[in-house]
Amino acid sequence: MNRRTFLKTSAISGCLLGAGALYWPNRWKYIVVHHSAGNFGTIEFLQRVHRERQAGDPVDAIPYHYVIGNGNGMEEGEVGSDWRQRYAIWGAHVSGRNMDRNLRGIGICLIGNFDIDPVPEGQFVALVELTKALMSKYQIAAEEVSGHGHTDGEQTNCPGRLFPMERFMKEIA
Ligand SMILES: [Zn+2]
Numbered sequence: 001m002n003r004r005t006f007l008k009t010s011a012i013s014g015c016l017l018g019a020g021a022l023y024w025p026n027r028w029k030y031i032v033v034h035h036s037a038g039n040f041g042t043i044e045f046l047q048r049v050h051r052e053r054q055a056g057d058p059v060d061a062i063p064y065h066y067v068i069g070n071g072n073g074m075e076e077g078e079v080g081s082d083w084r085q086r087y088a089i090w091g092a093h094v095s096g097r098n099m100d101r102n103l104r105g106i107g108i109c110l111i112g113n114f115d116i117d118p119v120p121e122g123q124f125v126a127l128v129e130l131t132k133a134l135m136s137k138y139q140i141a142a143e144e145v146s147g148h149g150h151t152d153g154e155q156t157n158c159p160g161r162l163f164p165m166e167r168f169m170k171e172i173a
Contacts, residue, residue: 031106035111065081097153
């Protein structure tokens with residue numbers, strides 16, 4: 001490669017790299033809400049569960065971008081995350097039928113099993129605040145925010161039958 005071609009190639013790769021560095025952390029288009037289906041949870045605990053249940057995942061981190069505590073392990077309403085969120089890695093929180101929602105969807109997991117228990121108020125308020133902040137930061141429309149089981153193609157009760165979906169959608173609208 002001569003010098004001129006080299007310079008041209010470098011400039012193009014530089015631009016692509018720059019565009020990528022801009023695109024990757026700002027690509028978020030969806031938000032998907034989950035529950036952990038267990039009454040206790042911390043970041044470390046969910047990392048361990050993920051390691052056991054999704055052993056094939058090369059990303060050793062919680063499958064979600066954010067976790068919100070229920071007062072058992074984490075404070076009620078406490079928002080936590082690990083390096084999946086820090087480095088804007090894709091998520092592993094919906095099925096293969098919705099890969100775009102894994103790649104460009106922010107996964108938020110509430111600790112708790114809302115098939116059995118109602119969502120504690122402090123945890124719900126924290127979810128609404130976090131969701132609204134993310135929507136405004138990444139310009140995500142309310143139609144792109146869903147509960148896991150309310151997402152087309154997904155077959156699950158997550159985030160639980162008792163999760164107040166109507167109230168949630170109203171509060172983020
Ligand atoms: Zn889920």
